[in-house]
Amino acid sequence: MVASIALPRFARIGPGALDEIGAVVSTLGVSRPIVVTDQFMVTTGVAERVLGLLRAAGTTPTLFDGTVPDPTTDSLVAGVAAVAAADADAVIGLGGGSPMDTAKALSVLHANGGTMGDYRAPGPYAGPALPIIAIPTTAGSGSEATQFTVITDSATDEKMLCPGLSFLPVATIIDVELTMSMPARLTADTGVDALTHAIEAYVSRKANAFSDGLALTAMRTIAGALRRVYADGSDRDARAAMMIASTQAGMAFSNASVALVHGMSRPIGAHFHVAHGLSNAMLLPAVTRFSVDAAPDRYADCARAMRIVGESASDDVAAHALVAELTQLCLDVEVPTPAVYGVDEATWTGKLEVMAEQALASGSPANNPRIPDAAEIVELYTAIYR
Ligand SMILES: NC(=O)c1ccc[n+]([C@@H]2O[C@H](COP(=O)([O-])OP(=O)(O)OC[C@H]3O[C@@H](n4cnc5c(N)ncnc54)[C@H](O)[C@@H]3O)[C@@H](O)[C@H]2O)c1
Numbered sequence: 001m002v003a004s005i006a007l008p009r010f011a012r013i014g015p016g017a018l019d020e021i022g023a024v025v026s027t028l029g030v031s032r033p034i035v036v037t038d039q040f041m042v043t044t045g046v047a048e049r050v051l052g053l054l055r056a057a058g059t060t061p062t063l064f065d066g067t068v069p070d071p072t073t074d075s076l077v078a079g080v081a082a083v084a085a086a087d088a089d090a091v092i093g094l095g096g097g098s099p100m101d102t103a104k105a106l107s108v109l110h111a112n113g114g115t116m117g118d119y120r121a122p123g124p125y126a127g128p129a130l131p132i133i134a135i136p137t138t139a140g141s142g143s144e145a146t147q148f149t150v151i152t153d154s155a156t157d158e159k160m161l162c163p164g165l166s167f168l169p170v171a172t173i174i175d176v177e178l179t180m181s182m183p184a185r186l187t188a189d190t191g192v193d194a195l196t197h198a199i200e201a202y203v204s205r206k207a208n209a210f211s212d213g214l215a216l217t218a219m220r221t222i223a224g225a226l227r228r229v230y231a232d233g234s235d236r237d238a239r240a241a242m243m244i245a246s247t248q249a250g251m252a253f254s255n256a257s258v259a260l261v262h263g264m265s266r267p268i269g270a271h272f273h274v275a276h277g278l279s280n281a282m283l284l285p286a287v288t289r290f291s292v293d294a295a296p297d298r299y300a301d302c303a304r305a306m307r308i309v310g311e312s313a314s315d316d317v318a319a320h321a322l323v324a325e326l327t328q329l330c331l332d333v334e335v336p337t338p339a340v341y342g343v344d345e346a347t348w349t350g351k352l353e354v355m356a357e358q359a360l361a362s363g364s365p366a367n368n369p370r371i372p373d374a375a376e377i378v379e380l381y382t383a384i385y386r
């Protein structure tokens with residue numbers, strides 16, 4: 001098999017890396033960057049700091065701070081106008097997955113027009129786009145290193161996965177200092193998202209030797225660091241480890257795809273406004289239990305990488321130990337069920353069919369070791385409710 005691999009062209013990684021944003025835009029010959037971010041980054045002063053660094057580098061930056069969590073097609077309208085008004089020659093996504101995904105969408109809509117529905121999976125889109133620079137502040141979505149953006153269709157509440165090389169950032173800045181302000185809940189949710197990226201990339205039918213290495217390294221690191229950052233957000237070493245693992249996991253799934261957890265997670269996020277990492281976490285143990293016997297060797301490798309079992313454990317023992325550990329991990333970081341989260345049971349039940357349809361339409365379940373039909377997806381949604 002020939003693997004098709006795409007990665008950002010360059011990166012700055014390490015504490016304080018944000019200070020190098022000026023050098024990054026200079027390298028790219030950018031003169032009118034637009035910083036795409038959210039209100040939180042404005043109130044903390046990070047956005048203003050970035051604008052100052054960009055001015056010091058001789059550019060004329062502008063700011064778009066209208067990103068919303070889990071960006072929608074409606075939320076992009078003002079952003080498209082802002083990019084045009086600024087006559088921007090690059091977009092800088094500053095924040096969690098939502099501002100980075102917004103920046104990606106604006107880059108393509110500005111250069112090529114249309115609406116995000118035109119770019120949805122299967123795509124992929126590789127046409128005109130403004131250069132994208134991504135600066136994550138969560139650890140995380142991995143969006144800084146992926147060839148995807150995820151935008152919710154405001155008309156249908158469907159989370160659309162939009163793939164293609166044009167959505168891949170050309171450069172990324174990975175600075176742990178930006179994540180130190182994350183509260184425990186966000187830390188856990190984004191951390192489980194990164195772990196899910198690593199596991200799904202590794203068990204995906206599109207996994208390859210290149211993505212495997214990144215995925216295994218990322219899951220080993222996250223297994224050692226996630227409980228630490230949840231318990232103590234000031235643990236800089238664990239935060240730094242999570243940050244790098246999150247980018248590695250992003251690189252892994254961008255080149256191998258995600259699978260059933262993400263396929264089922266997006267409809268939960270879209271219909272019930274559950275944070276992306278949290279809806280993954282609600283699903284991860286049950287979906288792994290559903291899938292494990294279809295690829296015990298692959299799941300066993302995950303368990304060994306995460307040091308849940310020793311190297312000598314049999315595949316069967318290791319794979320089932322993984323299910324037990326993921327269940328315990330989600331308990332330890334206090335992941336609620338949809339019921340405990342407050343999702344109304346009748347509304348949940350009423351949406352099961354459409355959620356299953358949307359999960360299958362995203363294409364992600366087809367990459368899972370065990371490919372479910374709609375009825376099995378409905379059963380899984382029903383099982384995780386309580
Ligand atoms: N494109 C991809 O490859 C990809 C991959 C995974 C997830 N996603 C998408 O990313 C989005 C989720 O991103 P996310 O989980 O990073 O969260 P987010 O960007 O939606 O942010 C969630 C909240 O956290 C706040 N926040 C961000 N950084 C913070 C910090 N350092 N300290 C305190 N608060 C902070 C934000 O202001 C916001 O209120 C979803 O829409 C998901 O679909 C995209």
Ligand SMILES: [Fe+2]
Nearest residue numbers: 141193197262
């Ligand atoms: Fe994700």
